[in-house]
């Protein structure tokens with residue numbers, strides 16, 4: 377029965393390939409569907425600024441103003457809370473809508489014929505952008521799924537230890553607690569110094585928590601509540617000397633600043649693509665270094681793959697394939713702008729507002745003073761104001777949307793502008809902070 381089904385699929389696939397070449401586009405246009413294209417203005421804008429250095433372009437308000445015009449933004453407030461997820465720009469959004477139409481048009485025919493080849497295409501594109509091998513990456517729903525797959529993939533024994541930070545994301549800390557409850561493993565939590573004298577100071581804090589029983593160290597590539605970027609390569613090298621695996625929470629790193637996973641030296645890496653890649657909601661990826669998949673237990677059973685094949689960790693049932701394939705469109709959008717240019721703009725606007733308030737009486741910036749230790753994310757508090765009140769006042773009095781953080785030694789509002797944010801908007805924010813202080 378199963379074999380017959382597979383055979384049917386194979387025949388259908390061959391027919392479909394033929395159709396694809398000649399008639400597929402025609403059949404779509406007959407239904408009023410079209411193949412997504414980037415807007416001509418967007419293409420022209422990028423071509424015109426191709427040779428400009430990222431640092432020079434970062435300060436070009438006109439350029440970023442045009443990028444902003446490719447977004448549909450709510451006029452009710454200034455959105456400085458892109459850390460939860462980033463709004464999808466119109467070129468990606470339009471492509472996403474076309475993908476929904478395509479999947480709805482084909483129905484299960486798509487699932488039985490094109491789902492896996494297109495998923496492979498997405499994995500290849502992601503691997504190229506992330507700097508790893510296609511066989512080291514799978515598409516997941518988000519960072520939570522990616523990291524929890526690794527955390528619960530260990531065959532934890534009573535007394536085994538894991539190291540992490542109090543500044544890590546709550547859901548992952550909870551998942552480690554769950555393993556402790558279930559298997560009797562032990563979690564050691566350190567606190568990351570905000571203004572270290574050197575990378576080595578941070579590495580030492582992690583190293584001190586390692587014992588002969590430590591098996592896994594989880595570390596944020598960028599801490600979401602402060603925006604602090606951590607020296608992952610140095611932490612990985614140190615951990616490996618002790619025989620400890622390294623799991624990186626890259627929720628806010630991918631498509632935010634430029635790096636290659638292969639340069640980080642870690643064993644596992646998870647991120648959400650609806651954050652800084654600005655994909656439609658509900659996609660992420662999991663990276664497992666070649667050779668490491670075989671020691672992980674999948675959460676969902678799948679006997680279809682070899683023990684060392686990362687895809688064994690990825691069986692979550694029928695996925696939102698239209699969202700998954702839209703990763704290609706989101707990558708295309710990013711690649712057209714260029715990650716170096718995006719990173720430079722995010723760094724520039726962060727420094728633009730932070731430099732105006734860092735030494736202002738009554739204002740506390742909870743982000744490293746060394747600009748290299750952060751990118752677009754920062755955190756700011758008012759000395760005599762609880763973060764919740766600050767967030768509420770910013771919204772109600774100044775129409776500025778942020779998120780209050782009050783824990784893990786951090787007290788303030790997290791500020792996450794995006795590439796559509798203008799310096800004019802940041803001027804409004806700086807003025808508000810100074811008035812409140």
Ligand SMILES: Cc1ncc(COP(=O)(O)O)c(C=O)c1O
Pocket residue numbers: 459460518519520521544545547596598599600625627628648
């Ligand atoms: C550091 C960090 N890790 C993990 C997550 C979870 O991301 P998701 O909800 O997309 O799984 C977040 C979400 O903000 C985060 O900030």
